[in-house]
Amino acid sequence: MPLQSVSLNRAYPQPFNLLACSVEEGLFVLVETTKKDNVTISRYRDHTEISEEIGKGKWRIRVFKGQLTDKYDDIRCKRVGEIISTKQFLKTIVRDGFSKKDRYFMIYANMRHVKSCSSETTLMKYVDWAAHFIPNGFFKWQDQNKENLRHLRWMVFDFELRRSDGRAFLPQEVYQIFTNEGLEPSMVAPSRTVGNYHVYVAHTEMTGHTKSIYLYEKIQRYYAEKIGTDLGALGAHHPFYLCKKAWSFGLTIHNMDELKERWIKDLRDNSVKEREDSKYVNFKAEQIWKHDAIVALMGCNFNGRRNEAALTLALLFYAMGKTKDEASAFLMGEWYDQARKLGIKPFYPSEVLKAIRQAYSEKFYGPKREYIEALTGIEFPLNIYGYARRVDKRKGKYRKNKNQTINAILEFIRSHGGEVQIFQKDLIAQLVGEGFAERSLKRHLLQLKKNGIITYDDSRGEHAKLPTYKLVQTEIVEIEHETKIEVDTSYRKQNRFLGVKNPLYRAHAVVG
Numbered sequence: 001m002p003l004q005s006v007s008l009n010r011a012y013p014q015p016f017n018l019l020a021c022s023v024e025e026g027l028f029v030l031v032e033t034t035k036k037d038n039v040t041i042s043r044y045r046d047h048t049e050i051s052e053e054i055g056k057g058k059w060r061i062r063v064f065k066g067q068l069t070d071k072y073d074d075i076r077c078k079r080v081g082e083i084i085s086t087k088q089f090l091k092t093i094v095r096d097g098f099s100k101k102d103r104y105f106m107i108y109a110n111m112r113h114v115k116s117c118s119s120e121t122t123l124m125k126y127v128d129w130a131a132h133f134i135p136n137g138f139f140k141w142q143d144q145n146k147e148n149l150r151h152l153r154w155m156v157f158d159f160e161l162r163r164s165d166g167r168a169f170l171p172q173e174v175y176q177i178f179t180n181e182g183l184e185p186s187m188v189a190p191s192r193t194v195g196n197y198h199v200y201v202a203h204t205e206m207t208g209h210t211k212s213i214y215l216y217e218k219i220q221r222y223y224a225e226k227i228g229t230d231l232g233a234l235g236a237h238h239p240f241y242l243c244k245k246a247w248s249f250g251l252t253i254h255n256m257d258e259l260k261e262r263w264i265k266d267l268r269d270n271s272v273k274e275r276e277d278s279k280y281v282n283f284k285a286e287q288i289w290k291h292d293a294i295v296a297l298m299g300c301n302f303n304g305r306r307n308e309a310a311l312t313l314a315l316l317f318y319a320m321g322k323t324k325d326e327a328s329a330f331l332m333g334e335w336y337d338q339a340r341k342l343g344i345k346p347f348y349p350s351e352v353l354k355a356i357r358q359a360y361s362e363k364f365y366g367p368k369r370e371y372i373e374a375l376t377g378i379e380f381p382l383n384i385y386g387y388a389r390r391v392d393k394r395k396g397k398y399r400k401n402k403n404q405t406i407n408a409i410l411e412f413i414r415s416h417g418g419e420v421q422i423f424q425k426d427l428i429a430q431l432v433g434e435g436f437a438e439r440s441l442k443r444h445l446l447q448l449k450k451n452g453i454i455t456y457d458d459s460r461g462e463h464a465k466l467p468t469y470k471l472v473q474t475e476i477v478e479i480e481h482e483t484k485i486e487v488d489t490s491y492r493k494q495n496r497f498l499g500v501k502n503p504l505y506r507a508h509a510v511v512g
Contacts, residue, residue, distance in 0.1 A: 070164035077172040081247040089246045093135050102137025106130035132239040146303045147343050149208030157199040158233035168195030171247040189246035203254045214374035222263045293378035300338035302375040307351045312367045314359035319366035319386030365403050418471045
C-alpha cells in the first residue's frame with residue numbers, strides 16, 4: 001500500500017519531493033530517476049517516489065517504501081513454511097558452531113553494547129535484550145572485524161523490493177523468488193521495516209581466511225544484484241535485526257563449490273563480451289598510487305588480515321619499481337603504527353619484515369588484484385607485474401629471468417595484434433636471437449597454454465597446419481620501470497586464487 005498519496009495545487013518547475021521537505025538534505029540517497037511522458041519515477045535506497053503531472057502546475061505524488069519492481073509480479077507461493085520463535089531461529093543459525101568453539105555476537109539497540117556468546121545458555125540469556133546479531137562465528141570476544149571471523153555458514157540478504165503497485169511481498173513469495181533464482185533459503189525473517197525481510201541462505205562451512213571471505217562476498221553480491229536486494233547490507237560480518245519470529249522452510253545447505261561454479265560461469269560469459277569491446281588504455285604510475293583501493297590499503301582503511309595486507313603492499317612497491325629500502329621505510333613507519341592498532345591480536349614488526357623479504361625475493365611478480373579487492377572491498381581490475389633484472393658480470397649482459405621470458409612470449413604475440421600464425425620453432429628462433437634460452441621458451445609456452453593465458457595447436461607432422469598463437473587474457477597497457485599493468489575484469493582460472501591450500505603463496509605466485 002502507498003504510504004502517502006497527495007495532490008499539490010501549486011506549480012513547481014520540477015516534481016515536488018515530499019519526503020525531502022521534512023528531512024535533512026542528503027538523508028535519502030537518490031539511486032535512479034526514470035522519466036516517461038508525464039510520469040517521473042525516483043528510486044531511493046529505502047523508498048520510491050512516483051510523480052505524475054495531472055494538470056498545469058499540479059502533481060500527484062505517491063511514496064512507496066522499498067524498491068518497486070515488476071519482475072516478480074507474477075510470483076506464486078508453492079510452500080507455506082513454518083513459523084518459529086526467536087530461540088528456534090537462533091538454534092538453527094548456530095547449528096554446531098559452539099562445539100567448534102565459535103563465538104556469536106548479540107548487539108544491543110544502541111549498536112554500542114555487544115555481548116559475546118560462547119554457549120547456548122549465554123546466547124538464550126540475551127535473546128530478550130539484544131536487537132541485532134551477527135549470524136557467522138568469530139574467534140575472540142572483543143573483535144567484530146573480518147580478521148576475527150572463524151567460520152562462515154550463512155549468507156543473508158536484505159530484501160526490500162515491492163510489487164509494481166507498491167504492495168509488499170509475503171514471506172512465502174520471497175522464499176519462492178530466491179528459489180526460482182537457484183538459491184533456496186532456509187529461513188525468511190521480517191526486518192524492522194514492515195514489508196522488508198532478511199533472507200537466510202545456509203551453505204557449506206567455510207573458514208574465515210581472506211580467500212574464503214573474498215569468495216563469499218563475491219557470490220553474495222552476484223546474487224544480490226541478480227535478485228535486486230540491498231547492496232549496502234552485504235558482508236560476512238554484517239549485523240542483522242533479531243526477529244521475534246521467522247518462517248522456516250527446512251534447512252537446505254548449498255554447496256559453496258556449486259555456487260562458485262555458477263558465479264564463475266556467468267562471470268566468464270560477461271568477460272568474453274567485455275573483451276570483445278575492450279580497447280587499449282594507458283595508465284601511469286601516479287594513477288595506480290591514487291586508485292581508491294590502493295589509497296585505502298596504504299591508509300590502513302581495510303578489513304582483513306594485516307600480514308596479508310603488508311605482503312600485498314610490499315609486492316606493490318616491488319612491482320612499481322620501488323626499492324626495498326623505500327618499502328621498508330613506509331611499511332615499518334607510519335603504516336605499521338596504524339596497522340598495529342586495527343585488531344585485538346598483536347601485530348609484530350617481524351611480520352612486516354617477513355612480508356618485505358618475501359616480496360623482494362624475486363619469487364613473485366606483483367600483488368594479486370583479488371587480494372586488494374578482498375582486503376579493501378573496492379574493485380581493482382588491474383594486474384601489476386614487476387621484473388627484476390640482473391647483470392651477468394662475465395658477459396656484461398642482463399640475464400633473462402623467468403618473468404622476462406614469459407613477458408617476451410606475450411609481448412611477441414601482442415606485437416602481432418594478439419594473434420599470430422607461426423611455427424613454434426620459428427617463434428623460438430626469433431626470441432633466442434634476443435638472448436632467451438630455447439629450453440626455457442619451450443617450457444613456458446607449454447605452461448602458458450596450461451594456465452589458459454594463450455592458446456595454440458601443437459599438432460605435428462609433415463602436413464601439419466601452421467599453428468595460431470592467440471592471447472586469451474586482456475592486454476598489457478604500459479611499461480614503466482620494468483612494470484606492466486594489465487586490465488583484467490575476468491576470472492581467469494578456477495584455482496588461481498580460490499580453493500587452494502596455500503592462498504597466500506598462490507595469490508602472488510609467478511605464472512608458470
